[in-house]
Amino acid sequence: MNSEVSGSAIPKVMRAVLLTGFGGIEKLQFRADVPVPHPNAGEVLIKVGACGINNTDINLRTQWYHRAASSSLTEEVGLRGVQGITDKAEEAAATWKQEALVFPRVQGAAIAGRIVAVGDAVIAGRIGERVIVDPQVRDRSLPERAQLVAYIGGERDGGFAEYVVVPAENAYAVTSHLTDAELATFPTSYDTAEEMLERARLSEGETVVVTGASGGVGTALVQLALIRKARVIAIAGQSKEARVRALGVHEFVPRESESIKAAVEAIVGSQGVDVVADVVGGPAFGDYLKILRRGGRYTTGGAIGGPVQPMDLRDLIYKDIEMYGITCPTPSTFARVISHVSSGKLRPLLDKVYPLDELAQAQTDFVKRTHVGKFVVEPTPSASGIAK
Incomplete structure (x- = not known):
């Protein structure tokens, strides 16, 4: 040695x-x-x-x-x-x-x-x-x-x-x-977030809904989505709104909303979301599939709100939705995060x-x-x- x-x-x-x-x-x-x-x-x-x-x-x-x-x-x-x-x-x-x-x-x-x-x-x-x-x-x-x-x-x-x-x-x-x-x-949070967005192919001008937007992966998703020049709708606890908005999100939806689906639709209309980046899961899972457009993408790296939830397969089938589960980000994803850190793009x-x-x-x-x-x-x- x-x-x-x-x-x-x-x-x-x-x-x-x-x-x-x-x-x-x-x-x-x-x-x-x-x-x-x-x-x-x-x-x-x-x-x-x-x-x-x-x-x-x-x-x-x-x-x-x-x-x-x-x-x-x-x-x-x-x-x-x-x-x-x-x-x-x-x-x-x-x-x-x-x-x-x-x-x-x-x-x-x-x-x-x-x-x-x-x-x-x-x-x-x-x-x-x-x-x-x-x-x-x-x-x-x-x-x-x-x-x-x-x-x-x-x-x-x-x-x-x-x-x-x-x-x-x-x-x-x-x-x-x-x-x-x-x-x-940065490690574990930002590489997970970047892999979620990479797999979902989030692109400039697209609308992404980020759940759990105040946590480690959630705040990483917000920053990385903004680097991709996407429109970001953040979901987090009402008490954290000011701190989450300070990250530069375009819209904020309180987690405590009576209907998250209705709150998002009031912003982008029915099925107006390109990508849902979900790290919470829980009872709102079914609604996240419903707000996606035809051909939309759902990507997840966590389920702290409850991992076992019902699912209407018709949302998946008849809207041709893509779903991605993220556990092991690739080395190229991690290297990309390090590049963003070194260049000062990430806060x-x-x-x-x-x-x-x-x-x-x-x-x-x-x-x-x-x-x-x-x-x-x-x-x-x-x-x-x-x-x-």
Whole structure:
């Protein structure tokens, strides 16, 4: 292993938060004696500057991905975990590879930091690079949409720690004036959002409805849709309207509207939407299909409002609608996001920064869903706290 850390040796142990099992917030355990990982061939060791919090962290911990879970991802579920799931549950195989998780596990997929050591077959010149990490570990020999073999922070350790090892190809060099905390707002959210819009072929002048427009993926969808010069109709909680409108959306529909369908139709008319970019799901799912024009596209990367919903197949069939489900963004999509970051086209929406030892509190605040944008944790706390 080749290494260099500003004249000081890489320590033997580090601070990290361990997920000790499926369940509630109590399953997160802060430790200061976790061994620093060692990069194998083709891997790099990153000193973590910051790591963003995402729904994936909550979903995995609580077992919300399990097929036996059908409720929305409520605050209670986020704090206590999904209740009643056992190994004998019907269809016990998870929709996300929970059966591959080994505890204790360091979660955290949205990593920004600097390479401090490299394994064999990685050029030593990469030491010192400032990087953003693509959390998708792929097998490139598989079909493009089926390449995901491990998720950083899931099947392998992630960034809620001072150091993390990732495949060298997953560490993307970035040149930016942004802080590590700001850079950590981009992975998982923006690559998911960009893949959603890419698959749906959102084009200049088209109208897109973005659900959950105040969250991490939602705010990313808004910005990326505007880069594509689309007309954006955002759906989010009424209390967040001013903050969402500040992103530049063309129209805003309160999530609390008596009928989201009627509210959207009042803006664009019946079946006047080209693309629905949905990260919420829930009871409004059927209406999202109804507001699409003939030949419209529905693209989804989340269902925190409830994953199991009825569907009128006539909307799909007789309107020739296309539907896309997004789990594994392609490397080219991630590279495109990094290009937008480096060029300054994307604005980091950093709501609050927490020290690593307050990860449990950060997740407690996260599941209240009163924020706009992203929460981030730092192994070494900054003086900034809340980003204005």
